[in-house]
Amino acid sequence: MRKLLFTLAVMASVGSYAQKFASDHEITSNRFSVLRSYISSGKSGDPLDGHYKVSQGEGAYYEVTFENGCMNGTYKSYDAQGNLRAEKNFKKGILDGKSVSYNDEGKEKDPTHL
Numbered sequence: 001m002r003k004l005l006f007t008l009a010v011m012a013s014v015g016s017y018a019q020k021f022a023s024d025h026e027i028t029s030n031r032f033s034v035l036r037s038y039i040s041s042g043k044s045g046d047p048l049d050g051h052y053k054v055s056q057g058e059g060a061y062y063e064v065t066f067e068n069g070c071m072n073g074t075y076k077s078y079d080a081q082g083n084l085r086a087e088k089n090f091k092k093g094i095l096d097g098k099s100v101s102y103n104d105e106g107k108e109k110d111p112t113h114l
Contacts, residue, residue, distance in 0.1 A: 019063075022048075023055040039069050064090070 047069025059080030
């Protein structure tokens with residue numbers, strides 16, 4: 001009985017934190033200013049919420065958490081080979097803190113601070 005309850009508890013917690021997948025073609029970005037965008041599902045128009053992996057085609061993708069349609073937390077962009085290409089921090093949809101691009105060797109190039 002304990003194993004069953006433990007298994008159900010784990011499954012419930014994993015389901016609530018599951019990563020969602022989308023492609024650039026399935027989402028809509030509405031820019032409110034130079035710094036802030038509102039991201040929604042292209043199908044329903046609902047704001048994105050949760051952690052997403054968004055395909056950019058040809059194997060490239062990015063990962064980010066959305067809260068009510070705004071990027072919040074660390075945005076990470078990867079190339080088709082899975083190499084980290086950029087990291088940016090967002091707070092309520094606005095760039096916040098250090099943004100870094102990486103070269104082909106994985107070393108920082110051009111860090112900026114906001």
